[in-house]
Amino acid sequence: MISVIKKFILSKLFGRKYYRTGKCNACGKCCTQIYVKHFRHVLCDEKEFEKLKYLHRFYTYLKVIGKDDTGLIFECTNLDKTTGKCKIHKKRPGICRRYPQEELFSMGGALSDNCGYKMEPIISFSDVLKKQRKKSLKTLFFN
Numbered sequence: 001m002i003s004v005i006k007k008f009i010l011s012k013l014f015g016r017k018y019y020r021t022g023k024c025n026a027c028g029k030c031c032t033q034i035y036v037k038h039f040r041h042v043l044c045d046e047k048e049f050e051k052l053k054y055l056h057r058f059y060t061y062l063k064v065i066g067k068d069d070t071g072l073i074f075e076c077t078n079l080d081k082t083t084g085k086c087k088i089h090k091k092r093p094g095i096c097r098r099y100p101q102e103e104l105f106s107m108g109g110a111l112s113d114n115c116g117y118k119m120e121p122i123i124s125f126s127d128v129l130k131k132q133r134k135k136s137l138k139t140l141f142f143n
């Protein structure tokens with residue numbers, strides 16, 4: 001269970017709506033079928049992607065394996081397809097260490113079925129409902 005302090009820091013200071021639980025079981029699924037979001041848009045253009053390679057070494061690891069309605073689909077060349085493990089695990093970029101983050105959902109992505117992590121809402125649905133009910137009662141009472 002997430003502590004009240006952690007909840008406060010994540011939601012009020014970092015504007016987060018979810019927190020991560022569980023742990024990685026090294027299935028390697030998140031190293032393939034990747035979308036890349038740059039600023040506010042998901043990459044759809046290979047020429048734009050080529051330019052990004054100069055910005056961060058992570059981009060140099062990626063290769064295009066397809067495209068769909070969301071954007072270009074990438075796979076990391078550091079993924080060992082036989083073992084499903086990262087070939088540069090100890091030196092992997094920060095973005096891989098921090099995975100998964102809630103931005104994944106805003107891009108239309110999802111955790112793979114057997115991912116060992118879960119993203120839990122910081123404020124549960126029932127808490128939101130309780131708050132809304134209290135608000136409606138107050139409005140009725142004071143009007």
Ligand code: SF4
Binds near residue numbers: 079085087089092093
């Ligand atoms: S660098 Fe390693 S952990 Fe990061 S996407 Fe590539 S294979 Fe996965």
Ligand code: SF4
Binds near residue numbers: 023
């Ligand atoms: S999909 Fe989840 S469990 Fe599999 S390697 Fe990625 S983070 Fe780990």
